[in-house]
Amino acid sequence: MGTEAPETERTLALLDELGVGYGCDVPIGPRTWYGVGGSAAVMAHPTGAEQLATLIERCAEAGIDSRVLGKGANLLVIEGTLGGVTIALDDPGFRVIDIDVNAERAIAGAGADLERLITSTVRAGLAGLEGLAGIPATVGGALRMNAGGAFGEIGPAVESVDVIEPDGRLHTLGRAALEFSYRRSNLCQRLICSATFALKRVEDQAALREKLKQVMAYKKGSQPMAASSAGCAFKNPKTQSEHGAGKLIDDAGLKGLRIGGAEVSTVHANFIVLHEGGTAADVLAVMNEVQRRVKDQTGITLQREVVVWEPDISQRTQSTQRTTE
Numbered sequence: 420m421g422t423e424a425p426e427t428e429r430t431l432a433l434l435d436e437l438g439v440g441y442g443c444d445v446p447i448g449p450r451t452w453y454g455v456g457g458s459a460a461v462m463a464h465p466t467g468a469e470q471l472a473t474l475i476e477r478c479a480e481a482g483i484d485s486r487v488l489g490k491g492a493n494l495l496v497i498e499g500t501l502g503g504v505t506i507a508l509d510d511p512g513f514r515v516i517d518i519d520v521n522a523e524r525a526i527a528g529a530g531a532d533l534e535r536l537i538t539s540t541v542r543a544g545l546a547g548l549e550g551l552a553g554i555p556a557t558v559g560g561a562l563r564m565n566a567g568g569a570f571g572e573i574g575p576a577v578e579s580v581d582v583i584e585p586d587g588r589l590h591t592l593g594r595a596a597l598e599f600s601y602r603r604s605n606l607c608q609r610l611i612c613s614a615t616f617a618l619k620r621v622e623d624q625a626a627l628r629e630k631l632k633q634v635m636a637y638k639k640g641s642q643p644m645a646a647s648s649a650g651c652a653f654k655n656p657k658t659q660s661e662h663g664a665g666k667l668i669d670d671a672g673l674k675g676l677r678i679g680g681a682e683v684s685t686v687h688a689n690f691i692v693l694h695e696g697g698t699a700a701d702v703l704a705v706m707n708e709v710q711r712r713v714k715d716q717t718g719i720t721l722q723r724e725v726v727v728w729e730p731d732i733s734q735r736t737q738s739t740q741r742t743t744e
């Protein structure tokens with residue numbers, strides 16, 4: 420421990436005190452859909468909501484940065500080492516899926532795979548989540564940004580969410596306290612532990628399964644699902660333009676724009692795909708260039724949908740880290 424940066428030493432001492440399992444210098448890039456990028460100085464694996472809440476509380480008190488890693492499908496981790504603590508919700512308790520058909524309800528841990536939740540509920544004859552098929556996510560990651568698309572969003576199916584506030588307070592937000600809008604929620608500053616979904620039991624289960632297949636087919640046909648990406652790079656600028664971000668990027672002639680190994684997809688202009696040998700920094704460079712050129716041509720500043728975790732350039736092996744969206 421003596422050779423670690425001071426913040427890392429404090430983080431490890433705290434994790435030891437709380438009995439939270441961890442790893443040091445853990446590569447995060449390979450855990451994201453881009454498959455490249457930086458590492459976490461410390462990655463913690465809490466075993467329950469109470470332990471996690473205490474960890475968040477103590478990190479806040481000690482001024483230690485904390486962040487949660489989901490499935491890495493909306494994340495770009497720039498090369499370098501992120502300080503503070505990166506939290507993985509990979510304990511079985513955070514990945515639980517509990518379906519009650521009679522109550523028309525499903526409870527899922529924040530670390531549960533969204534696709535597993537969707538297929539489990541559809542198989543049980545419960546409708547409400549099938550429109551999200553094909554979106555790679557954990558339940559927590561999907562709730563945070565109100566994931567969705569042409570067939571609906573996750574928000575309307577949510578009954579309540581168990582969250583940890585930035586000060587470590589663990590509590591339940593009922594439907595009335597939840598706000599969901601286009602790729603936004605009021606969960607962004609909170610850590611999501613689990614959620615309850617209110618679903619609808621259907622008589623025609625074959626039709627429900629067919630709908631799931633249709634959604635998947637639509638997604639595969641309209642997006643470069645097999646390519647290395649983080650989904651849509653930018654939010655649709657709904658208040659500033661009738662056009663989606665993809666159309667604005669396409670109209671600006673940016674399909675195929677390439678920097679290093681990163682390229683604006685020729686299939687869907689709002690996807691930035693990464694080729695063999697490319698880096699996370701290449702993706703960020705393409706994002707910045709797209710923003711600049713669309714702004715020049717239309718006056719519209721595209722907002723990132725992808726979350727970027729960026730170690731401080733001047734202290735790449737130390738603790739400072741910025742999270743930008």
Ligand SMILES: Cc1cc2nc3c(=O)[nH]c(=O)nc-3n(C[C@H](O)[C@H](O)[C@H](O)COP(=O)(O)OP(=O)(O)OC[C@H]3O[C@@H](n4cnc5c(N)ncnc54)[C@H](O)[C@@H]3O)c2cc1C
Binds near residue numbers: 611
């Ligand atoms: C091929 C492809 C297609 C996609 N298609 C769509 C689509 O159709 N619609 C759509 O909406 N998105 C789409 N996306 C983007 C992505 O699937 C969603 O944004 C998804 O919700 C990301 O979830 P995640 O678990 O991977 O989060 P991550 O990428 O791991 O994290 C993203 C952010 O969520 C935070 N987060 C994760 N877990 C929690 C938690 N428990 N509590 C609080 N914060 C948390 C992270 O800290 C980070 O800030 C696509 C991505 C890919 C790669």
